Amino acid sequence: MPLAVDPITAFQLPEQGSSFAPHYDLLYAVLFWGSVFFFLVLIGPMIYFALRYRRRPGEPIRPTPPHLTHNALIEIAWIAVPLVLVVALFVVGTVQYIDASVAPANAYTIQVRGSMWSWGYTYPNGVESGVLKVPSDRPIKFLIGSKDTIHSFYVPAFRLKMDAVPNRYTTWWFQPTRQGRFPVYCAEFCGDQHSQMVSAIEVVSPEEFERWMAQKLKEMQEGIPLAELGRRIYTGELPRGAACLACHSLDGSRLVGPSFKGLWGRQERMQDGSTVTVDEEYIRESLMRPQARIVEGFGPVSAMQTYEGVLSDREVLGIIEFLKTVK
Amino acid sequence: MTTEAPAPATAELRGEPAPSYLQEPRGLWSWLTTLDHKRIGILYLISVTAALFVGGLFAMLIRLELISPELSFFSSTLAYNQAFTLHGAIMVFMFVIPGIPAALGNFVLPLMLGAQDVALPRLNLASWYFWLAGSALMIGAILAGGIDTGWTFYIPYSSTYSREGDAVLLALGGVFILGFSSIFTGLNFVVTMHKLRCRGMGWFRMPLFLWAIYATALLQIVATPVLGITLALAMVERAFGVGIFRPELGGDPVLFQHFFWFYSHPAVYIMILPAMGVISELIAVHSHKKIFGYRAIAFSSLAIALISFLVWGHHMFTSGQSQVAGAVFSFLTFLVAIPTAIKAVNWVATLYKGQIALRTPMLYALGFLFVFIVGGLTGIFLATVSINLHLHDTYFVVAHFHYVMVGGTVMAFLGGLHHWWPKMFGRMYNERAAKLGWLLVVGGFIWTFLPQFIMGSRGMPRRYATYNMEGLEVHQPLHLMSSLGAWVIGAGMVWTLCYLVYSIFKGRRAEVNPWRAVSLEWDVPSPPATHNFPIDPHVDFGPYDFERIDEATGLIRPGPESQRLLAAAAVKTLPPGAEEENSG
């Protein structure tokens, strides 16, 4: 819900890009016009008095009448009025600050890592990227850290920044209000290329984000050895539906499904009496059509759902390569 | 106006005028070993002015670079980083902190108190030599390759990543020693004000400048040692690595920031409180009217000093300190607004129905009010913790603290310098030249820093050598405007230096009391004699009782007790036997 701000204040602030910005801009406008008011209240009389009460040459110095040296009532008034105003400002400012610090539970958490002199981003599924794309349909939370010195993760369009401190994390979150590209700067001095340590947040539609993320995932997986890819799917480090380890042990113990220990190349007896040698073909079939052939003792129906359309070809190959390593 | 000292009261008291502190004793050596607070004040004045110009030179270079979004003037971003670091460090530690207390304060404080000197003259001289030693180390740091850490020396950049390690150590050592110089000055002033006030000089007869200096001195004494240990730890971290602040050794860099700002926030008030004191003097004296709410102003100085110890965390709202601490520090920061507002409003109220002489010191006071109120109101923006999230570390902050530090301290320094110049050197500066200088300085100042507020709130981060990237190039016109304004300030400063130095040699001789003020420094010759007062004075009037001015001579009318003391002194000067001692 964008809040209307007058053109003079709007000129002083960058375009809004987050749910936080309209609230921020409203408070900023209050402060700005309040300041203009108090500035005039003080400076107007100052200029007027300075011109009005000039001392003429040779004019004798008058004693100051007591009522012009102090006045308890007036002095208490200009203690009380600012006090009330600043306490109000404190309350509003602090509430906004806490809001900006505490993300909603459903926020999509992205790790931000500053290093001299670039920003790196890690998504919850393990995708690492030098470009920051986020979907426009959900709150985004940043978990900010640093590899070396202190940086500061600053997005003017969102009105938010927080230092990236080595050894620990800081955080802020935002709800995108529109799609677009928003520059990211480092706001804490960090050495030679401090001013070049820039990045950008691209807020895109959820569909575009999914496409981009699938592409990133593919790129990432292609960089991982197949057996390692399979291991990650097995452990659930790469979430693909349920993690294999929930039902299949590696040490020979019996869980919901057969253990993977020494599975590769083994002769397995099926529920229908046939025997099968565990090879690429059988594993692919078990993943895509789990009910087709069920190992004896685990029937009558398999507890496993299909991974058709969930696992890519490369991921299936990864699982196969992983199983080969489980002796 | 007469240029001669008025005729002394009695024939017995007439004689050759005592030589001024400037004349006697002679020779460079006598200056370098002097214990006279006035001479030490002058030594400080020369030193801090030199620091002001060196720091200003770096500012000019910075503004030159920022005319263009690309790296244009400096050979590397490192060189730019070194320039802004030196600008900050020199201005803060070598000029602004010692500026008003050590230069102007040293000169006028004992005179205002009616004392013959500060309580610890040797420590006073030591303070100046410590300043020299600290500054020499800073220069050594420049020669050793320069420092690029920023004046705040944040760890781990300063401990681990800054490449010129020796230079960083030298600079840290320099600031450490400058800290001692500051402690010595503050300690001296507190003792002097407690123990050496002249007869009749009650606490509430002290000029408000002294109240401000007193509050400042307390800050110097209490806060500066923490800077000392912080910098010592930073040096140890840099040299050996002890893991208290350095994160790669398990330390907490945010803790360093707490330590640093525990000093450096009160230091902001070390910079501004004396300026407020000067302004209280200037406004009252040049309005020839008792200051409105003397006690409110006096106690607000103490209140500001006290609260300043509780608010340092507002420099750290985005540093990763806890939200609880953020809220607490934000609240306490807002409280500073109250005593500050009291002062501002009381100054304006003092002008009401005054008899205002718009001479240069008064113009500087009005200029101070103008820019200081802007600086103070923008401080409210930054104290509001949510607003700070966006504005922190942008040009908004840069503009804010320049409005307070330059607009506040430098203008008060210049105003105070013009105000006490006749007393210091016994000469009047050229009023017209001074008004031109004022116009250049104040005009140039507003011109330079107003655009920076807009740049900052529009998202321009500070300490950027280049701004040729997405979203920042648009600031180029504002940067250009700011840079041009900087040259106007520079011209104003050089012009001011020229006419002031000229006046020392060719200026009209100053009267004893050219402004018709009633604090005690206007009750001794211009320039004063080596021993301030021929007899220890007795005061029976307040610092702003302008009705005590004698219209004919412009001098302060003595009270009955003073007359008695003078008479007694006069009797003593008679040759022995000329008259019996009037034993009581």
Place this chain on the structure above:
Amino acid sequence: MTDESREQPAAPAEQGEAAAVAAGGMAAPAAEAACSPGEGAPRGPDSAIGSAATGGTPGGPAPAPAGTEDAAEEEHSIYHVVPGRVYVAVLAALLVLTAVTVGVAQIDFGAFNIVVALLIAGTKASIVALYFMHLRWSNRFNAIVFVSGLLFLAIFLAFTMIDTETRSWVAPEFDQRPLVRQGAG
């Protein structure tokens, strides 16, 4: 501004205190000495005003005549001479408290270990300050100075801890030690 100082010429709090201390029992011989004509009061006609205005005691600032040993034993113009037995008693107390703190350290009070240790240390420090450092007899302002030094140290500690101890309260991610944890032990 009102000139309240007219009624009470320039007597800030600490000077009044000095006077009170002086009057409170140890200034008698010194005052006598000051009253003796021609001796002591250094400023002739000014001294009556001077002592009030510049921190002197009302009795007059004359140095005690080095006359009798007895007088010097108990009184002095500038400083109180503390009887030797007081110093011995203070040393004994300090040594006893040292023994106590070492002994108490063997007992486990849980979270109160540090409180107990600091209480004993604080007592020892207070004894040193009051007797060895003469705060008990000194100008009260000196004590105010000393205590306010401790007060500012407390502010420093407390306000820093407001950050370091509450980092995980609002945003748990802010906790200090996610990366450098203590070893499993």
Place this chain on the structure above:
Amino acid sequence: MSAPVAQTTGTAAVAEAAAEHHQGHHPALQHHFENLEQQADAATLAMWLFLVTEILLFGGLFVGFAIYQTWYPELWHAAHKKLDPVLGTVNTVVLLVSSFTVAYAIRMAQLGKQRATSWLLGATIALAGVFLVVKYFEYSHKIHEGLLPGAAFSHAELAAQFSNAHVFFSFYFLMTGLHGLHVLAGMIVLGGLLWKNARGAYSPEYFTPLEMGGLYWHLVDIIWIFLFPLFYLIK
């Protein structure tokens, strides 16, 4: 009489009278003080203010110490066992006695007993020396075991248990080291006072420098009174 107080009546004659005024006073009286008492008062206040700066100088380290102790209580407990409480207690007693001797030295000066003052000052310096010798043995033992600050830390047992055990020893060496420097400075100050006292510089009327040296030495003692339980006795 139209001239105001202390006005441009600043004639040579009056200045002379003022100068004369100051003559005939104690040689230690500086020109801008009225009397020795005012001078001593000023010096005492200055000294207390200086002690406040010392407290806050050490204060930074105490604050750091407290914060790390609340962060790593187990580490603090395990690491303090590497310190020797016997040596710590001995040093505490040594410093307390030295505080007593310096206080008594001033008392003797107040009574005009110059020789006794010298002996007591000498004893204080000797006790300070004992303190430093004990500290030397403690330090060399720690260095030998690799219980060193920061990056130099090499004690295998503690390093295996705690990833940042060195921080405790950083504080240990920094705090006791800074304190040791103060002891050393105190020895120099007291040595200077001893030398001047032996030359008869102090008397019952004027012993302010002794009093100042004593105040400084007592503060060094007070700081140790806190360091001792915090390092050696804390559980």
